[in-house]
Amino acid sequence: MKDPQNANGSTVRRVPTPQSESLPLVTPIFPSVVYTTSGPDELDRHYEGVEKGYTYAREGHPNADVLAWQINRLEGAKHGHVTGSGMGALSAVFLALLSAGGHVVSGNLLYGRSEKLLSSELPKFGVDVSLVNPCNTEEVQAAIRAGTKLVHLETISNPTLRIPDIANISSLAREAGILLVVDNTFATPGSFRPLEAGADIVVESVTKMLGGHSDVTLGYVGSMAEELIDRVRETATTHGFAPSPFDCWLAERGINTFELRFEKASQNAASLAALLAKQSGIRRVVYPGHPGHPDFAAAETLFKRGFGNLLSFAFEGGREAVSRFVARAPSIPFAPTLGDICTTISHPPTSSHRALTEEEREKLGITSGFIRVSVGIEKFSYIEEQFLLGLQNDVA
Numbered sequence: 001m002k003d004p005q006n007a008n009g010s011t012v013r014r015v016p017t018p019q020s021e022s023l024p025l026v027t028p029i030f031p032s033v034v035y036t037t038s039g040p041d042e043l044d045r046h047y048e049g050v051e052k053g054y055t056y057a058r059e060g061h062p063n064a065d066v067l068a069w070q071i072n073r074l075e076g077a078k079h080g081h082v083t084g085s086g087m088g089a090l091s092a093v094f095l096a097l098l099s100a101g102g103h104v105v106s107g108n109l110l111y112g113r114s115e116k117l118l119s120s121e122l123p124k125f126g127v128d129v130s131l132v133n134p135c136n137t138e139e140v141q142a143a144i145r146a147g148t149k150l151v152h153l154e155t156i157s158n159p160t161l162r163i164p165d166i167a168n169i170s171s172l173a174r175e176a177g178i179l180l181v182v183d184n185t186f187a188t189p190g191s192f193r194p195l196e197a198g199a200d201i202v203v204e205s206v207t208k209m210l211g212g213h214s215d216v217t218l219g220y221v222g223s224m225a226e227e228l229i230d231r232v233r234e235t236a237t238t239h240g241f242a243p244s245p246f247d248c249w250l251a252e253r254g255i256n257t258f259e260l261r262f263e264k265a266s267q268n269a270a271s272l273a274a275l276l277a278k279q280s281g282i283r284r285v286v287y288p289g290h291p292g293h294p295d296f297a298a299a300e301t302l303f304k305r306g307f308g309n310l311l312s313f314a315f316e317g318g319r320e321a322v323s324r325f326v327a328r329a330p331s332i333p334f335a336p337t338l339g340d341i342c343t344t345i346s347h348p349p350t351s352s353h354r355a356l357t358e359e360e361r362e363k364l365g366i367t368s369g370f371i372r373v374s375v376g377i378e379k380f381s382y383i384e385e386q387f388l389l390g391l392q393n394d395v396a
C-alpha cells in the first residue's frame with residue numbers, strides 16, 4: 001500500500017484507512033467513537049433507519065454487533081444487544097420495560113448484585129419487587145398480581161445450584177400476559193436456551209463462561225422480538241451502558257471456542273462431582289447432573305445439552321476445613337468469579353453471601369464449609385490431583 005501523505009501533511013491530521021480488495025479474516029477492532037457520513041442526507045437515512053450505518057459509538061459499533069450476532073446464534077435469539085457488563089444488561093432490561101407503579105416477581109436465591117438491583121435500586125423508581133422461592137412454581141404464581149409486568153429468574157441459582165421450572169413459569173407468565181426475563185449466566189446456552197423454553201428475554205453476563213478468559217466485563221440481552229431489543233437498546237444508549245470495542249473483540253475471540261470449552265468443562269465437572277461424592281469428610285456435593293440433586297429431574301428435562309461447569313460442595317468441617325483446603329491446593333485459584341479456563345473456587349459465606357447472617361445462610365443451605373467450584377478445561381487428571389491434595393487429612 002502506498003503512503004497517502006503528501007508534502008502538505010506537515011500538521012496533525014487524519015490519514016485515510018487503507019482500503020483493499022483482500023478482506024481480513026479476523027474482525028478488525030473499531031475503537032472509533034464517531035463515524036463520518038457523506039453529509040446530512042446520509043445522516044438522515046441512518047437516523048430514520050432507511051440505511052444501516054454507525055454514527056456514535058455509545059449508540060452502537062461494529063464490534064458490539066458482531067458479538068451480539070455470535071451470542072444470538074448460541075442463544076437461538078433473533079435480536080440482541082451487548083452492554084458494558086452483565087449488570088448493565090439487567091439494568092437496561094428493567095429500566096426499559098418497567099415504570100413507576102410496576103411490579104416484578106423474582107427469586108430469593110439470586111446473584112448478589114442482581115438482588116441489590118431489585119431490592120435497593122428499582123424501588124427508588126417506584127417499582128415494587130417480590131422475591132419468592134423460584135423453585136416453587138406455586139409461590140411464583142401466587143406473587144403475580146395486577147400491576148405485575150415481569151418475572152425475572154436465574155436458570156441456576158447461586159451458589160446452591162437450584163433450578164426453577166422455567167417451562168411452567170413461562171406458561172403461567174404468558175397466560176398472565178407478563179414478560180419472562182431469564183438470566184442464563186450460570187447455565188450458559190451450552191446447557192439451556194431460555195428463549196426456546198418460552199422466555200421473552202435472555203440475559204447473559206458475557207464476563208463469565210461466554211467470554212471465558214476472565215479478561216472482559218460485558219453483558220448481553222437477547223430476544224425473538226425486535227421491539228423488545230429496540231427498547232432495551234434505546235434505554236442502554238441513554239443510560240450509557242455502552243461496551244468497549246476492544247472488550248467486544250476479545251469476547252468474540254473467546255466465543256469462538258465456547259462450545260469446545262463448555263463441553264470439556266462439563267465433562268470435568270461431572271467427573272469432579274463423582275470424585276467428591278466418594279470422599280468422606282464432605283457433607284454434600286451439589287451438581288445438577290448428579291442424581292442426588294434436589295432438581296435433578298428438572299435438570300434432566302431442561303439441560304439436554306449438558307449439565308454445565310458449576311458445582312458446589314460442603315465440608316463436614318466449617319470454615320477451617322475450607323481454609324485448610326485452600327492452603328493445601330494453592331494451584332486452584334481462590335477467586336470469586338466463574339467461567340474461567342482454569343478451575344477456580346470461591347467461598348460464598350465470605351464473598352457473595354457475606355451480607356447475610358449465618359442463620360439466613362444456613363436456611364439457604366450455605367453452611368460455613370460451603371465451596372462453589374467453577375470447573376475449567378484442564379486435563380481432568382490435573383484437577384483430580386489438585387483436589388486430592390487439598391482434601392488430604394480432611395478425608396479418610
Ligand SMILES: *Cc1c(COP(=O)(O)O)cnc(C)c1O
Binds near residue numbers: 154
Ligand atoms: C456475574 C453475574 C452477573 C453480573 O455480570 P457482570 O458482568 O459482573 O456485571 C449477573 N448475573 C449473574 C448470574 C452473574 O453470574
